[in-house]
Amino acid sequence: MVSCPSPTRFRDSLQRLTKPLLLQGLALASGLVGLGIIPLVGTGQALALNAYCQVTQADALAKENLRKAALTGDTAATEQYQALVRQHTEALSQCRSRTWPQRQAVWLRLYPCDLQPGILDALFDRVVNLGYNEVYVEVFYGGQVLLPQADNPTVWPSVVQTPGYERRDLFAEALEKGRQRSLKVDAWVFALNFGYSYGLRADREQVLALNGRGQTTYTYAKSGASSNPDEVFVDPYNTQAQDDYSRMLGAVLRRQPDGVLFDYVRYPRGVGPNSVVDSVDDLWIYGQASRDALLRRAANQQGQELIRRYISRGHLLDRDIQDVRDLYPNEAEPLWQSRTPSPSLQPGQAPPTPASLRPRLQAELWQLSVAHAVQGVVDFVKLAGEQAQRTGIQPGAVFFPEGNQTVGTGGYDSRLQYWERFPTWMTWHPMAYAVCGHTGCILDGVRRVQTMIPGGTSPTITPALAGIWGQATYNRPALETQMEALRRATPEITSVSHFAYSWQDPEFDRVRKFCSL
Template identity: 40%
Template sequence: MKPIKIWQAIGWSAIAVLGARPALGFPCRVSPLEIASKENARQAYAIALSQNHPDLPQREQEYRQWINRHATALAQCRERQWPRTLGIWLRVYPCDLRPGALEAVLDRIVNYGYNRVYLNVFYNGQVLLPERQNPTVWPSVVGTAAPHGDLLTRSLVLGKQRGLAVHAWIFANNTGPQYIRRADRQDTAVRNGYNETSLRDVRALPEVLQSQQGFVDPYHPQVRADLQTLVAAIAQRRPDGLAIDYIRYPNRTDPWITDVRDMPIYGAASYQALQQRTTDLGAEVLYRFLATGQTPSLPIPRGTPLWRLPGQSQPIRFRDRVALTDQLWNLAIAHARQGIVDFLTAISAPARAQNIPISAVFFPWGDRRAGNRVDPRLQPWPEFRQVQEWAPMAYTNCQGTGCLRAEIGRTLARAPKNLRVCPVLAGSWGQQPGDRPSLETQLYDVYQSFPNLDCVSHFVYAWLEGADDRARRSCQL
């Protein structure tokens, strides 16, 4: 018999005494019998609620008893079982405002044994705020169908009842295509040296060109202000945490940028900030480099100050033309990366002011550099020190778990001691989609390799409950 069947068959009390070692099955799951009983109670409650039936108080009490029982059992089990925190990434839809609908989703999450939810609150240029209480420039996910429908607040309340920590999950540099198409926001788009935005880059990934992605200039003050307004509105609702995703530049079909003109540093605000780092002569050198992609030949006396790198007080001085090539590349890369670091600090400020823990979501290889070649994402995650948690996306598939170990190990090697690391895994329970190991196998390997980790999450609920997600996404409120 496969281990997963054993875990599904036994109850909470049996699981609780098994100790901290993980099993290839999934400890902390609710038994099938209790899942069915709770679901029956939920359906009875939802019907009574939709009909305002006289039996509503009784149905609610019966359902609440199951919720409380499983919340207590989940907390006890996760205290005893590795990992202590097990998260899932979730997107909700307008139809989840129907009586009992959101409850069903969160019940399923508890049934799996998860105790943390990353709720997508800002994605594809839409916000999970009510139409009538939306101070941002982005439209509401729910819209006018339910202008007072607050899925974020409702998720926080229902999650807390079930023992779930609910973290708000937002996209950062990717604000959606409609934002950068607005007449009053067109200069906020990230641009390369060919004046291409992420919507027009001929070397952009197909999923970027064909999806709801629109990348912005992290140096632009209007972008920072708009996202601060968004984060402040989220923080007012007191989520258990804020997970910031897309803290990077757009990826491309080429794995490396080898020509500075392909770098996303030509937006108006970014270019101006870059020029401010230079001396007068350095500005001329930089201008020619950015315009042609070639190191210029200018009569520059040795020792002439040219510019300052971010965070450095001493200027970079001219030595010779060979060294100048490296110096120019160092400046361009450092400037691009510093924009991301400052951007993260700026937009997360309203959450920090409310003492809401912040997670930075990133790709462990997004900061790669080899000489004058650099990863197009230019994601300086080792410098994300202004957050409480790192969430490295350990997604690389190499027909085993070696890539996963390499990505998590690379992250842990650079993590400060006071910062928690919570890797994000991709896959399915009991299945091997493509060549990717099952989640059981991945979890067990993570435990064997990094037993001191106490937090792991899974991307994404829609992969675990595909039929449910499709039905909820396509229905009309």
């Protein structure tokens, strides 16, 4: 871990990193073959942007040098720096208006040290330099929230906890700096993943999602069954979870971001055999709130009792069917939501035997249980999205294109992320992160989303690509290769995002992350 115990040492570290970082992040701005240069005239001298609306190394360095000089109190440098920021802002706006995609966003995490003088300016300058006109700022993640300690009404700790900074509002300051550069700044928030710190709270244990093996998502993650031990998911039917989330979201929305993106709209992603849900015990529907809501889906008493027995044991016995007949003789058969009643028996006709009914009833109860788990996720994100809509802020949902797949015979992807049921008045952000060494699997994910859009609707689709400009990495093509393939395949898509800013500027991100205020 790198420690920067003083603001002076932190600034010195940034100065040492400035040139190599800019060269790394902007190498393709003047060096890649085949990029057309788009001349744009701003308020001063001509400014050249490349085919991806990125500035040259020389212009980026000139702006950075003026920023550093302005920090010393140099009035002339301050005026020149502000003029250059305005010029770059105008040039980017012109370029994006005529260049695909018209909206190009980057996913960004802020750190406490971004409150140091000038650091947010440097950060957003670099965002503009790379051709982005929108930023998704991570505001609620990892069991913490980007709200000042003095104004944090939530159950989660603040990201910034340094004494003396209790009233500094990093998210609000980032919104201001972004808008000075005409950037759209959206709040990126986790949804059902409330974080490890939430899982540690004794007063919230009953809020966590619970499976049929008695595991909460906290104990499940600690056992190594999930892909990330820090992810703790809540029962979406739990009203305490809904209230805690609404309070957090309300505080974020009061800062008036341009949009809000809901991530982790799903259940945990298991590893190995846990990656597939193929029995009712695998489902996160055993919390009291979810269990009660499932029982309410029964349409009669026979149905409710059969649901109770099925989820308690994990399967039905022949005697269960006879038992519910004996308990409620006035009801012809067990019923629940979505179940179609059987044709009425003819006079003198004997009812089907329990043994003949059991396989079909058990299969129907399995489908009901899966649908119930899925509906909890959909209802939770819809509730959050409606809260954003009421404040005039556009909501969006982030998801994996493959998160809603069936696996084998009767199994499901453990995430149960049935995004095609998400509200289409939200923007859709499919994470096209597939890895195959070329763009084919990436495009397949985007096409899959397009083909599964509910009929009669047209949500705005903003694919999220993972990669680095000018460099293939992690068996993924360079971003410009992905972008060109996406443009050719889906020219109707006009907004794209890139995960993540830290990938483009890793050293700058590392210093900001590990320093101390």
